Amino acid sequence: MTATYWLVIGFVGQIAFGARFVIQWLVSEKKGESTIPITFWYCSIIGSVILLTYAIHREDPVFILGQSLGSVIYIRNLILIDRKRKSTAEGN
16 A cells, blocks of 8 residues: 555544544533533544554554553443443433
8 A cells, every 4th residue: 555545544543533522522512511422432432443553554562552552441431331321221
């Protein structure tokens, strides 16, 4: 693959990862309080996986470690959110 192709992948990953902050900010402004919407976590995972792919291609161990750990944390947060939703639904 060409260097341009990999740069596009890197930029798409960075845009997806950065979009999470814009989404969080807009949702918080709408609600009038700081909140983290579920889309924040999905953007985090999508961006992180794309950036991890780019980092592996670049053979950058620092970048690889950072994106690998982040993905685990983002997935864990979605599991916790789902668990809370199910618990709340069962309690009603």
